[in-house]
Every structure is written in C-alpha cells, then in structure tokens.
Amino acid sequence: MTRVVIIGGGPGGYESALVAAQLGAEVTVVDTDGLGGSAVLTDCVPSKTLIATAEVMAELPRAAELGIMPQDHEGDAADAVAIDLVRINARVKQLAADQSADIAHRLRSEGVTVVHGRGRLDGPGRVVATAPDGTETSYDADAVLVSTGASPRTLPTAQPDGERILTWEQVYDLRETPTKMIVVGSGVTGAEFASAYNALGIDVTLVSSRDRVLPGEDADAAEVLEEVFKRRGMEVLGKSRMQSVRRDGDTVTVELEDGRTVTGSHCLLALGSIPNTQDLGLEEAGVAVDKGGFITVDRVSRTTARGVYAAGDCTGVFMLASVAAMQGRIAMWHVLGDAVAPLDLSIVASNVFTSPEIATVGVSQNAVDAGDVKADGVMLPLATNARAKMQGIHDGFVKLFVSPHSRRVLGGVVVGPRASELIHPIALAVTMKITADQLAQTFTVYPSLSGSIAEAARRLHQS
16 A cells, blocks of 8 residues: 655645545655645635625625615615624634534545644655654655745734734734725735725725736726726725835824835735745755755656655745645655546636636636737627626626637636626637537526636637
C-alpha cells in the first residue's frame, strides 16, 4: 500500500486525500488551522456568504421598478431595511465551521487519518507533525503533497490591528458596522468586498493604484463594474497608490503617495497574498521555490524533489480553490498510476463575485487585442434579453470568441447576476472544443439569461 502524507487541509489537500484514498493509498493529512483551509474558513466560503447576503440588499433598489413597495414607508425599499453586521458575521463564521466539519467527516469516513499539527518535510520521504503541545511525530511517505496555501500580504507602513485596520481574514470579527470603509486594492478581493459593503449600505471608498478597477480582468467588464460602483455611490480613486495606513482612535487615515489622505472608520487591506512556505524544510528536501516564495511545480504538480508534489496557492499557479483541488487530484492520479491529463489553465473558468458578477473562461480580450490569439468576437448586452427585462437587469453582457477558421469557441465573458452559473456552457464549449454553430443549435429555455449565450453564438455564424 502506498503511503501518502499531505501537509495542509485546504482544497488542494483534502481533495487529493479523497482521490488517494479512493485509489487505495494509506493517507494522512497534517492540518494546522482546520480542514478546508483558508478557502473554507477565512476566504472563499466566508466572503461569498457575506456577498450572498449583500446580494439580497443589492436587489432591493430594483423593488420599486418591479412594483414592490414596503408598507408604511416612502422612498426606496432599501431605506426601509437595516443590517445587523454582527449577526451577518456570526452566520458567516458558523457556515464556514459547518463546511469544515462536513469535510472532516467525509475524510474520516473514507479512512483518511487527520492529524492536528504543523507539518514540515524532513527530507523528501518523511513528514514531521508538531502538535499544539510541541509533541513531534514522524510519518514516512512514498509521496508527499504540500498544500499550505497563502496569507494576506501586508506592508510595514500598513499593519493590520484586527479592529480598524483589517485583512480579509479579520473582517468577520467586526463588532460594529463601519460608518466608512476604505478598501485598499482594486483586484478581485478588493472589488468583491467593496461591492459587498457598498450593497449593505456602508459608505465605501475604493483606493486603486491602477487606472481602473480589476486591472487583470476583461476591460469591458471592468468598465461596467466601475460604472455600477459609482452609480451606487461608491467613491473610486484611480491611479492612487497607498503610502501608509494609520489609526488614531476611531479614525483610520490612508495616506496616498501624492500626499492626499482618505479618512474613514475602518480600512480593509486587499494587497495580494504571500505563500505559506516558510519553515517547511523545502530547501533541505530539494524543493525549489521562486523569488516570491512560491513552490515550483510542473503540470502534474511535481516539485523538484522526487516524490514531493505541491498544489494550491503555495504554488502561485492560479490562485483559485478549483485549481488547487485539480492540482491535488492530478498529483494523486500521477503518483498512484491512474489516468491523468496535465493541468490546462486555458480551460479554467473563474468568477469575480461582485454585483454584477464577472465570469471568464479561455481566450481573453487582451490576448486578442495584442495579437497573441486570432479570434472573431461578439458582445451582446444583457439589457436586450427578455428575462433580464423582466428582472430589471440593466447592466451586463455576454462576449464570445471563436477561431476565425474552425469557428471553435475559444473563450468568453459573462457580466451579470449569477455569471458564475452562466459561464458553464461556455466553459464546456471551450473544453470540449465545440463550434459556435453547435453552441447556437443547443436548445435554451425561453425566457432565460442563458438564451443570450446562444444568441451571441448565432451572431458568429458564417455561411
């Protein structure tokens, strides 16, 4: 029986453990913070639960347009609703704990041994687990998977205190509703939290060092989102790089490099992530890391040390829970001799959980504009969709890219409510290499938002 030891219980760790157990390996998971990792306990599950709550609030301004008015209240329906951030956060944390418990139950039911402690390599074939009381236990392994994740990046001039200056892992401990939240960083994390707090009725200022929000996303999608942010009363400061953050009592001041200052009651730092790869015995075991501390892996998750694999945010490949899970599964399929295909990042679907959502897969507009990929494209506004009109949806679009010769679907973008669900047929088209005509000829429900995907595909037909 092959002995597999996994360091880290996040998506890369627990998903790989399930695959290894299914294939008959003896599996041990050494976990520090709780099964599910940051994805379940402090990142994806909590943030998306908060966002799901905010989505309810985001729908309220459309109520009057749809003919729904609160009784005994004049004005906007949203003005008649108050939020209880303490209760919201309590629910967020409880759901995260429940999800972690479900993962633990599943692992144990599959025969996986779970060890609470901090794991480190003692050479390529052994893992040492240090328990909270300092006790050390060694585990010999035929294969090791390192999946230790990443942590919020901070700066010497912007240190979180957990009360007024916060990382995204600390916001769920807020005991009061901010009067003004300053979000520093306009990438995915910053945009998501800015969108959520704005929808909850909190005054938000978003500080972006770039000329627009979501600089790494589709430019048309980012433009729509920024317009929505500003229309909903959010202050967006573009080309405004943070110099420092300081607290004075109940006031937080963000100083910008050009000398301007922004004051608020709270500040959320969304400055990126750093890998949790320190003090793991990597170098001693022959595992190479890059200048940023990320573990170097190939497309089947192998590191530079024989028998040692790595998955997830600690590799910096594509910092998504879905990619971490796939890297972990691929590692186990490879080491245990099952059928395996190397990781293909060109078919990864991703989503920004703002309001509206932004989902993407495959070829990007940037790649097409730069000439890296030849593609024909079409963009169809959601506002022309019958279901969107019924629901009072005014913002968003569907964009498709196809090969100019084969007409195969190469990629797409969806901006709108539940874009994370709507991107799936496009992701299937990209993955299965189907053509625009095949996508167009697939029945869709009428009326439905997904009908716009088929309509976009029809517009790409060539006789």
